[in-house]
Amino acid sequence: MLEDKFDQLKEISDIPSYNARPFDYATTGEAHKENTPGYETSRSVDPVSTINKEPTELKRKQPTDRSLMAIELLSSYQNNWAIKARVSFKSDVKTWSNQRGSGSLFNVHFLDETGEIRATAFNDACTKFSELLQEGKVYRVSKARLKQANHKFSTLKHSYEIQLENDTQIEECIGDDQQGNVPQVKYDLVRLDTLKTKEVLPNNQLGGELDVLGIVRKIDTPFQITSKAGKTYDRRNITIVDDSLTAINVNLWNKAALEFNIPVGSVVVCKSCKLNEFRGRNLSMTPGGRIVESPDLKEAYKLKGWYDDVGKNASFENISDEGGNAQAGLNNDDVDLSKRTTANKLINENIGMNDTPEYITLKGYIGKIKNQNFFYEACATPDCLKKVTNIGDGYSCEKCEKTHETCLKRYTLNMQLIDPYDSIWVSCFNDPAEKLLGHTAEELSNDPKLADEVISEKSMDVYNFKLRAAKREYGGVERANYSIIGVSKVNFNKEVDYVSDLLLKL
Known part of the structure; x- marks a missing residue:
């Protein structure tokens, strides 16, 4: 009878099975060692004695954070998950009220x-x-719901x-446990001089989000603008520079604009x-963006x-103003x-007909400046x-939807530049035009x-001009447009x- 059971078990053991368990030779053969010839050199297993018996070595040590997952692996396919992460950004609490009701979120x-990854609470x-x-602290988060990201509101790539x-x-x-392997903040830094081309942008499109490192060079006073819908926003412009000798303006909004207090000469990450x-x-700061002073980088x-x-x-070359900052322009x-x-x-080389503006320097003589309509209100x-x-009784602005008692006079010159090889017509806006003519548009108007x-005295004066060449459409025909941004x-x-x-x- 025992031999028949042994044969059956042997046949079963030859079939792979996910439920098969290893025998513990040290325990199962102990009770029968006195009946087993040659036990000293070869331990045998009594298959009958192991039936319905739990091996003692099968207990496995489980990790303490079995459900802890990496953020990049989170998806709707997981149900029981947890993350250990740092709060890298926290918004203010916002409230709303409409016909459907009212509520709050952050x-x-x-x-x-x-x-x-972005998380929202309602x-x-x-x-x-x-x-x-709280921003900067590390938390363990679990029992939350995952859903598809709405990139209309989320700036993150997840x-x-x-x-x-x-x-x-x-x-x-x-x-x-506060630190662990959780980084402080991740920056994907872009040099300022690369912002002249589309290749630095996500999908080569304007409007993509970037991280930049720079020195605060200039801080403007805050002011207000009004949208077409009549909503008022606080705004402040700052200028940052880096060692590529490039400058760019950064627009701050609302609370960030009013509370900005970082001094000129400080290193910042935007x-x-x-x-x-x-x-x-x-550059314009997004609602999820922030300025970090003196980053540890x-x-x-x-x-x-x-x-x-x-x-x-x-x-520095300031790439933010088409009219140009005369001092920074050239x-x-x-x-x-x-x-x-x-x-x-x-x-001949169609400079300015590419998808992105090009910046060039030309030495030329002023041929003619049109003295009609040389400024606008x-x-x-x-x-x-x-x-x-x-x-x-005033001046109405269609963009601001406001009426002002006064207006500003600003240059919009059309002028001819001549060199030994050919001539071109260029536009010259307010700042470089003031430097060129030595008078404000208000004075000359x-x-x-x-x-x-x-204007007549400037004829045949020679200058170095920095030009911005960009493609424009006139009457359905595309051609290069040249504007002076520095002189x-x-x-x-x-x-x-x-x-x-x-x-x-030679």
């Missing part, structure tokens, strides 16, 4: 070493967690977002900026050292004579500057005789030295 960004959950979750609910469990990590093109390229220490030694007295020291182009090269709202309509004298007098000593060097190389 959102945070959770960050771990693999990625970042109403009761908002009240429960708005004080608990395909999902978290909805915090009343039964969601959130525990703050303290002590050594995280989650939106890159736009309006009279040049500029190797690149930040290097940039600060460069600025203290060299950058304080350097000249100085004599900025002109690289070997990289200047010519008028015929602009025309602009909106008095700071940073609007759109053309206004004179309605008799009120004195036509003075305007004629100043400086020609340094003839520098010109002679340059020509001498070329002759010596």
Whole structure:
């Protein structure tokens, strides 16, 4: 009988099975060792004695955080999950009220070493967690709901977002558990000079979000703008620079604009900026963005050292203003004579017909300046500057939907530039035009005789011009449009030295 059972078990043991369990030779053969010949050299197993008997070595040690997952792996396919992450951003609590009712919400960004995800809490959950979750601290989060991310509201790349609910469990990590492998903040830094081209942008499209590192060079006073819907926003512009000798304006909004107090000369990271093109390229802080002062980064220490030694007295190209900042746009020291182009090269090589603007320097003579319509009446709202309509008792701005008692006079010159090879027509807006003519548009618009004298005196004067070449459509036909963003007098000593060097190389 025993031999028959042994044969049956042997046949079964030859069939692979996920439920098969290993025998423990040290225990199952112990009771029968006195009946087993050659036990000292070969331990045998009594199959009958092992039936319905639990092996003693099968207990496995489970990890303490069995459900802990990396943020990048979160998806709707997981039910029992938890994350350990740092709050890298926390919004203010917002309230709403409409025909459907009222409520409140806030959102945070959770960050771990693999990625970042957005989490939102509504109403009761908002009240429960708005004080608990603090920016910069690390938490364990579980029993929350995952859903597809709505990228209309979320600026993060993750395909999902978290909805915090009343039964969601959130525990703050303290002590050594506070740090662990959770990074402080992740930055994907982009140099300022690369913002001139689309290749740096997500999908090569304007409006993508970027992180930039720079030195605060200039801080403007805050002002208000009004949307077409009549809503008022607080805004402040700051200018940052880096060691590529590039400057760009960063637009701050509302609370961030009013409370900005970082001094000039400080190193900052502008995280989650939106890159736009309006009279040049500029950065705008998104609702989920923030400015970090003196970040603990190797690149930040290097940039600060460069600025203290060299950058304080350097000249920068500001790529944010099509009209150009005359001082930042072009100085004599900025002109690289070997990289200047010519008028015929602009025309023959279709410079300016690419999808992105191009910036070139040209030495040319002023041929003719049209003295008709050389200025326009602009909106008095700071940073609007759109053309206004004179309605008799004031000036109406269609963009701001406001009427002002006064307006601003701003240059919009059309002028011809001539060099030994060809000529081109260019536009010259307010700041470089003021530097060129030595008078404001307000002064010349009120004195036509003075305007004629100043404009005629400029004929055949020679300058170095920095031009922005961009594609425009006129009457259904695309062509290159050139506008002056910087102007400086020609340094003839520098010109002679340059020509001498070329002759010596022949």
